[in-house]
Amino acid sequence: MMSRPNRMVYTPITRGHKPTASQESNTLSTMSEVSCTTTLSASTDNDSRDDDRLSDFREESEEQGMEGMGWRSGSEETVDTVVAASSRRSGTDLDKRMLSRNSDYGSYCGSPDKQTVSNSDSSEALQHAPLIQTSDEDEEEDSPDKKRNPLDSVEINIPPEMNVSKTEKIPQEPLKTFLAALFLGSGFLVTSFSLAFTHDRHPASEPLPDIVLDNIWYQHWGLDVSEYLLMISTLSAIAIVIFHKHRLIVLRRIWFLLGVLYYYRALTFFVTVLPKADEEYECQPRSNDTSVMDYVKRVIVISSGGGLSINGKHVFCGDYIFSGHTMTLTMGYLAIKQYSPKRFKLLHWASFLVSLSGVVFLLLARGHYTIDVILAYYVTTRVWWAYHTLAHNKHLRKQGEDNMLANECWWYAFRWFEAKTRGPLPRQYNIPLPKVVKRFFVKQFRSLRRDNTVSGDIFNS
Secondary structure, three states: OOOOOHHHOEEOOOOOOOOOHHHHHHHHHHOOOOOOOOOOOOOHHHHHHHHHHOOOOOOOOOOOOOOEEOOEEOOOOOOOOOOOEEOOOOHHHHHHHHHOOOOHHHHHHOOOOOOOOOHHHHHHHHHHOOOOOOHHHHHHHHOOOOOOOOOOOOOOOOOOOOOOOOOOOOOOOHHHHHHHHHHHHHHHHHHHHHHHHHHHHOOOOOOOOOOOHHHOOOOOOHHHHHHHHHHHHHHHHHHHHHHEOOHHHHHHHHHHHHHHHHHHHHHHHHHOOOOOOOOOOOOOOOOOOOOHHHHHHHHHHHHHOOOOOOOOOOOOOOOOOOOHHHHHHHHHHHHHHHHOOOOOHHHHHHHHHHHHHHHHHHHHOOOOOHHHHHHHHHHHHHHHHHHHHHHHOHHHHOOEOOEHHHHOOOHHHHHHHOOOOOOOOOOOEOOOOOHHHHHHHHHHHHHHHHHHOHHHHHHHO
């Protein structure tokens, strides 16, 4: 039988051979020139015809009982097609192989039911066909017990709220911060009015029994020490907030929560008035005939003193449930721990000890009952944690049967304040100066460094 031209002679390769880069590049360049109309019959009656069609290929059997045979083109101009023809497969398996469009012959030559294909369609189909593909892989894709290759690509769906760049700019929204400041001011003002009215109602009786106050030594200077520690904690928290990159958002949160706590406190000590815990504490005399102007004057005195006794302006009694000193000390510690760098462990522990010591000295001076301190800690921490839990979880900002936090009285205000924030605020810090001033200092610093270098000294000399 006459041999075919060299470009149609196929040389055998062993299974597992990986085409070289030049062979893969030649595959695409010659696809448009190669057309194949070879078909294989799966019937057992045409074995001799199959042998005739495959007689032009040089065959190399695999060693150690390998089932398949491999052929490939002997010329770089032809398509590097690897055909795995199994001689031991059953007629049904071979039939499925020949009918599969993903088989070697089906991918490049079309399915057996289409004997004639135009050159243009064949060329276009070849360009989209895989280089090496077998019908066994096509069958295994449909099987549920297929073992996936660990190198296969895996699709991972990332929730939209997590697919946010860390460098995404968070709007500061100064208007909301200003409104939060107004809310805090209104809460403090309401608390001052509540104390102005409560002062005339507080009973002039002995202190109530308290298991802690009755078993500790009274120290009159304890209240002053507690308020000094309170100011240290507050100033430390203010410093952390000022250097925070998102200082307006942090201020908005703290001011809003303080406003909520002030409204709570104005309500609690107004409805239940307790007698003085410290019998030696001097209060202004009560009056049964107080005019509106008298109440206004009282509010001015209370507000000007900031609610502290160290300046001598807290001369009104009755504001016990719950403790404003403990509320402020606790809030200072929570703000420092939440918004300062995580590696500042020493600062966190120092803030905790300052707040705890402030509460201890407050009880030593009998500035509040023990129940006042316990309630202040409980209410402050729960409001703080509830708010930040809602702010850190976007799915909790929607009402539903599974979100009981939506029943908070400040829920709608929270949603409006945190409408443009996503998750926890990044712990980033900078100097709160205008950009023009920052650029000036950076320019001066760079010029100073340049002048101090060796090249700068030579240039100046």
